[in-house]
Amino acid sequence: MSHIETAAQIDALIPDLAALSTVSKDRPIVVYCAVGYRSAKLAQQLNQAGMKCIYNLSGGIFQWANEGKLIFKDDQPTQVVHPYNAIWGKLLKSSYHAQEH
Template sequence: MFSALPGCGQNKSATNVDSGYDRLLRTLYRSEVPTIQPAELVELRRRTPRLVVLDTRTPAEYQVSHLQAARFVDYDQFDPATLRDVPRDQPVVVYCSVGARSQTIGEKLQKLGFRDVRNLYGGIFQWVNEGQPVYDAKGPTSRVHPYSALWGIWLKKGEKAYE
């Protein structure tokens, strides 16, 4: 099981400051799928070899970069059959750009019987903003798909790449 985390309204960024990004995220997140901070995910990956990390963005976003060993599950074409090999008691972390789409997929996973689902707080943007690595098909990269110019303002580190 994951460690207990503060409620969404109490969550702070790594600098412990209630940023504009944190305020935005509180408007997007619902409490059904608990969040996990990037640093906590790093530690969880060390302790939990069976952990499944799911990238819930679009194919173009995933191709630009993703978390290491993340499985792609297309948000727009989500098919539960792609996860038939994942035991329902296995820990799962979902993410997207900021956490809104992954929250929706997390809720679907819970309805499918997955018992240990978390949403990466702030998505891949927060992950990269905190200096965590991302990868493409060739290996480590600094490129991140910002989803759109509107959402891309929250990506403070990394190279914005729309291709």
């Protein structure tokens, strides 16, 4: 639905760590998800795989949006984030909730 500018999507449940083989192990990487839970697990996996500068974005994209920072969809600024689910969506200001289709 939306993302932080220049972000690349990685499946947090089944990450393709081989896709990161061309990235320098010393390059800083910031991972994030809706609130930070899934990305914390991914950060742990990346660290165990030898990546040295892994950071988990505190509060995830929900906090990022709640603070009014830029979010994008298809390389264009947007004002909406997928609320993930009804419970986690309570952590996202309602004005940022994307409408379900």
